[in-house]
Amino acid sequence: MAQAEAVDSVVDKQPVIEVRDAVKRYGVGDASIFALDGVSLTIEAGEYVAIMGPSGSGKSTLMNILGALDIMTSGKYFLDGIEISSMDENHLSIVRGRKIGFIFQSFNLIPRTTALANVELPMAYQGIKPKERRARAMVALDVVGLGDRINHEPTELSGGQQQRVAVARALATRPALLLADEPTGALDSKSTADLLDLFDQINAAGRTVVVITHEDDVAHRAKRIIRMRDGKIISDKLNEERVA
Amino acid sequence: MSVFEIIRFAIRGLFTNRLRTALTTLGIMIGVASVIILLAVGNGSSKAIQASLDRLGTNSLQVRSGGGGFGPRARASASSQKPLTILDTVALADKTQAPDIKQVAPIVSTNGTCVVGANTSTPSTFYGTWPAYYEASNTSIQKGSYFTNDDVTNARRVALIGQTTATALFGTSNPIGQTMRCSGIEFTVIGLTSVKGASGFQDGDSLVLIPITTMENTITGNQALSSILVEATKSTTTTAAQSELTTILDARHGITGRKTADFSVFNQASLLTTASTSSQTFTTLLGMVAAISLLVGGIGITNIMLVTVIERTREIGIRKAIGAPKAAILTQFLIEATILSLLGGALGVVAGLIGSHFTIAGTKPVIVPASVFLAFGVSILIGVFFGGYPASRAASLRPIEALRYE
Numbered sequence: 011m012a013q014a015e016a017v018d019s020v021v022d023k024q025p026v027i028e029v030r031d032a033v034k035r036y037g038v039g040d041a042s043i044f045a046l047d048g049v050s051l052t053i054e055a056g057e058y059v060a061i062m063g064p065s066g067s068g069k070s071t072l073m074n075i076l077g078a079l080d081i082m083t084s085g086k087y088f089l090d091g092i093e094i095s096s097m098d099e100n101h102l103s104i105v106r107g108r109k110i111g112f113i114f115q116s117f118n119l120i121p122r123t124t125a126l127a128n129v130e131l132p133m134a135y136q137g138i139k140p141k142e143r144r145a146r147a148m149v150a151l152d153v154v155g156l157g158d159r160i161n162h163e164p165t166e167l168s169g170g171q172q173q174r175v176a177v178a179r180a181l182a183t184r185p186a187l188l189l190a191d192e193p194t195g196a197l198d199s200k201s202t203a204d205l206l207d208l209f210d211q212i213n214a215a216g217r218t219v220v221v222i223t224h225e226d227d228v229a230h231r232a233k234r235i236i237r238m239r240d241g242k243i244i245s246d247k248l249n250e251e252r253v254a
Numbered sequence: 255m256s257v258f259e260i261i262r263f264a265i266r267g268l269f270t271n272r273l274r275t276a277l278t279t280l281g282i283m284i285g286v287a288s289v290i291i292l293l294a295v296g297n298g299s300s301k302a303i304q305a306s307l308d309r310l311g312t313n314s315l316q317v318r319s320g321g322g323g324f325g326p327r328a329r330a331s332a333s334s335q336k337p338l339t340i341l342d343t344v345a346l347a348d349k350t351q352a353p354d355i356k357q358v359a360p361i362v363s364t365n366g367t368c369v370v371g372a373n374t375s376t377p378s379t380f381y382g383t384w385p386a387y388y389e390a391s392n393t394s395i396q397k398g399s400y401f402t403n404d405d406v407t408n409a410r411r412v413a414l415i416g417q418t419t420a421t422a423l424f425g426t427s428n429p430i431g432q433t434m435r436c437s438g439i440e441f442t443v444i445g446l447t448s449v450k451g452a453s454g455f456q457d458g459d460s461l462v463l464i465p466i467t468t469m470e471n472t473i474t475g476n477q478a479l480s481s482i483l484v485e486a487t488k489s490t491t492t493t494a495a496q497s498e499l500t501t502i503l504d505a506r507h508g509i510t511g512r513k514t515a516d517f518s519v520f521n522q523a524s525l526l527t528t529a530s531t532s533s534q535t536f537t538t539l540l541g542m543v544a545a546i547s548l549l550v551g552g553i554g555i556t557n558i559m560l561v562t563v564i565e566r567t568r569e570i571g572i573r574k575a576i577g578a579p580k581a582a583i584l585t586q587f588l589i590e591a592t593i594l595s596l597l598g599g600a601l602g603v604v605a606g607l608i609g610s611h612f613t614i615a616g617t618k619p620v621i622v623p624a625s626v627f628l629a630f631g632v633s634i635l636i637g638v639f640f641g642g643y644p645a646s647r648a649a650s651l652r653p654i655e656a657l658r659y660e
Contacts, residue, residue, distance in 0.1 A: 079575060079654040099652070100579055106653075107577015118572045118657070122270040132576040134259055179576065 024091040026186050026218045027053040027076060032085035034071050034241075045071040046082065047241035053220065055186075058213040058252075060232035061222045068241040073191050073222045077110055078102045090186040107136050111180025115192035117172040119164040119179075125151060126160040129179045136183065143182075150178035154208060170201025177208060181217075188212060190221045194228055206231045260582055264589035271562070278558045279598040282633050285551025286602025287609060289544035289629035294610040294619030296537030301620050303533050313356070313489050314390050315496055316520040317346075317482040317503065335516040336507045337478035340466075345502055346484060352498040354491040355484055359387035362469045363480035366437030368423060368462060375422035377415075378460040380436070382469025383483075390485035393463070398430040398445035401465055409467035413441040416461030417449055436462060439472045496521055548629060551598075552636035559591055559641045563648040570648050571656025584649040591641020592634065599633035 034046040045068050053059055063069045074080035075087065078094055087095040090109055094102065112118070119128045126147055133143035151157055154174040164172055173193060180188055190209070194202040210231065213219045221232060229235050233252045237245040268275045319338050343360040346352055362382040368375050384406045387393065393414075401412045413436070420429045420443075429443045441464060450458030470476065486495035496519055509515050563570070570583060603626055610619040 074654050077575070079657070080652070100581075103574060103577055103579045106575060112575050114657075118568075118575070120569055120572060123266070131573070135573075135577045135579065135582060137256070183577075 025052045025054045028088040030086045033083045035083045044241045058219045058233040060229035061236045062229050063238035067238040109186045111185035111188045113190035113193045115195040125175045150182040154178045188219045260585045263586045281551045281554035282598025283602040285548040286629040287605035288547045290606025291609045292540040292544040293625040294621045296540040297622045298620040299617045300533035313486045315484040354495040356487045357386040359483040360479045361481045368434050368436040370423040370434045373423045377462040380462045382466040390483045394448045395445045396448040406465040411441045412444045414445040414463040416459035418459040556640035559644040563644040567659040574653035580649045587645030591637045595637020599630045
């Protein structure tokens, strides 16, 4: 393990996320609103970062841009060393599939489709052979503790279980970055605790995790907390209780 | 990502929305089936008109005594008129002078009443002729036999009768071999003709045919013919046959101009042209109705595909967020639309073929093979085209826009 980290630090010099002067403006002229007003941010591999802020602070916009779901008005964005701020939609879809694992507040599983098929889907779009992706999907579902529910459709699963399917789907592609947008927003406290334990476990295995949330207890599980307000980062510090 | 995989997604998409799939398929099916059936009905009715014209004998021309006109001019020329004779008939049968004439039959017509016991019947057609008449007038025998050239030569008292006459005189009993008395002369019925149907105002089955010699010897007593029935070699050569026979008769009767002509020619080909034009109009009209129903089916597909895309916008957003390229989404929706229209089209063809077996509005439909391919092809084109538009709209959505959609 120590050896692997040493190799990582040599080979993987570049950060997972490097954002420079990100600006996202809606509307034009006097009526325009800056959702992001010059945000610069660097996240290294293996970090566990929480981005916090009230509604309208720009955290969701930042999340959409980090996830390559939206484009910024100006600024540069490097994801795992690749500049994606200038990519077209077709290349972005490839980047999303290979580099990013999404977890959404509303789970966003494909309806009327089994858990296994849902987890396999991103790998199918990447062109991974059915045999291999089935094996990887089974492993991922085992990791999140749903190995016995692979043939259940989303409506047959509880909220917590659906979110764990989403986590399995995100993990199965072995992304550089796990990006979670209010992942516990629709969960009860027991499911929330389970999910946060799962995130700890994933991060402990070396995966970079970025969680966007407005809940303090979720944020405090992260090792680094970034606070936003009015489209700007107002504080960015390590979470002493976790790092220490 | 393989095409096979995308096809699987598309099929799964169709299966998860069974009702929608079934309704769309039904819409296209009805469109395609109605095109096939309506065109078959149009075609069937035009075939029926054609057949009834054929039955009348469209290859035939009728030469009658007298000029083309009535009134003073016709009467003025009456003195110089020469009647049509058997010799005229023989002259028309000359293959070298009239290559487009197949055969000719002289007709001596009379009015008379036939009696069997208490039953009487006045046939609307009471002709003396010879055997060439059968083919030239499309007369066939249902029961019994024709009278022959031998019967004509010997002026035998035999007769063929039509169905209407047979029923009037003999009721349901078999008329063959029985005797009847027409215009005071006793005839043996040797044949019953097949049903001809009505032509114009005349009942074609109110008919008595006897050898021309018998007619002349016993009833009319003179040598003048009422008319000559001429059969052209083909329906397309009737015009040529008409000019040939006019030339021959002009020469024989010493006619120099049409005004002094003592005979006139009636051509049934012109009747055919009129009838087929009107049946074509009918077919076109039905075809348009059918095309509209196919178009409505197509709009149905577009509508359903649009609704599908809107309903599944979120799903499209999810797919794009987890790395689906635009082409994969576009292909999936296109394949869904294609499968729908293929399925609907195929079922429509089957329904159309089955439906065309029934008699519709008194017409036996006759399938136009081109209409099957046309309807099927158009339904697929419509599916791909109208399904393609919403699909490309869906595929072009930014994932963030699609995901925000509720």
